[in-house]
Amino acid sequence: MSTERPSDMAFDRVRPAYQQVANQLMERILDGSLTTGDRLPAEGELATAFGVSRSTVREALRVLASRDLITTSRGTAGGSFVARAEPEQVAAFLETSIGLMSGTDDISLDQMLEAREMVEVPAARLAAVRREQEHLDKLVQAIDLEQRDGGRGERFERNKHFHGILIEAAGNSLFALVNEPVFRVLRARFWRPDVPEGHWDMVTRDHTEIVELVERGDADGAAAAMHEHLIRIRPAYQSS
């Protein structure tokens, strides 16, 4: 880190032309001046507007396409359009990236479990306030399913179902967007082949208690119960 440098002197690295074009277009998407479905000007117009060659424009558009920000179609009605960001697509990208980073020293099991707590505890709090009858019904159903015998993978799927519904009940799609990828990587990488004895009974007890608190609208109680639950399930995960 550089020290004692006045802020007006905080230089940025010089960026290649295509990157500047891509960044400016991204900024327009971020600040909302370009939104889903909007057609971008033709390559020739963009080249004139930015004062660059058409091949530089094409390079910039490729960058945006690789981030799923625009789609390009050919033909007379074709062109480049601002894409619709699909939450599933974003979550899938995050999942793979986190998977890759957790294989190196970049992210540890403890850090993943902590991140999960960071999302699921406030989600339980919000769920207690915002849940609707439909969520409560689905949560009870999910616990019911959990108790039936089934293969390990199947049980895990149901367990995920419980946590997924609870996050849905929190009524903020961002919570699911960041939590699902962490949850899935935890499962794919860190789930113990031999779950500690009594694990599933404990899970059922905890889930039942959480649903009761959520149903009662006890926000603090639900958050606290979720926090303790996430600590109790830690032994089911291990670093490879």
Add this chain to the structure above:
Amino acid sequence: MADRSAAEQRDDASSALRVKRVQPAYQQVADQLNARIIDGSVAAGDRLPTEVELSEIFGVSRSTVREALRVLTSRGLLRTTRGTTGGTFVARVEFDQVSDYLETSIGLMSGSPELPVANILEARQAFEVPAAGLAALRRTEHHLEALREAVEREKRSRAVQARSREHRTFHGIVLDATQNPLIGLMTEPLFRVLSSRNPAEMPKSYWQQVDADHVEITERIAAQDHDGAIDAMRRHLETVRKDYERHA
């Protein structure tokens, strides 16, 4: 929008029959490779089998393999080098790259019915308030120095853009101090999206309040005061949120 409703009709038809849409061959290859990356069977730096080998393994043509590799490469998951020692390797994913992707995606979704700006403000508060507590417990001298410098620079910068850049820097350092990069990964894109939508002209009193809040947060973190840092961050984000809502 016409596209969307076509896609919806398609999805309805698939779910009515309880079947899944058939995936093109290249997508199946890409998905399988992707799954091996997630579960750790291939790791950053690993070399993938050659195109010919992959086409035999999957029972598809080389051009299908190439298409699948292009999908993964464009997502920054693979990189290809030429020459005798060349080949296709699993890339090392950089936090910045993932964070940028999240930022632009959330930016694109924000303001839509499924992601109102209020949700972004709420998620930011939910993640960043406890993060301040962790930062108080785990910060190093290096983080403290960086926080104090950021606060000083904020006070000195007059231009709105420079201010808001320093503001982001401050919050980024708090997240760094949690020593859990995932927390930053989940939270930074949120406040970057918010600040890019921030009304440019906030009153002077707003920035004075921000300065005072940041000084307070820095002091609580310096004192390793977990609960105090949480309180200070909660109050600060509450102020920011109210001002944001008033001026948006």
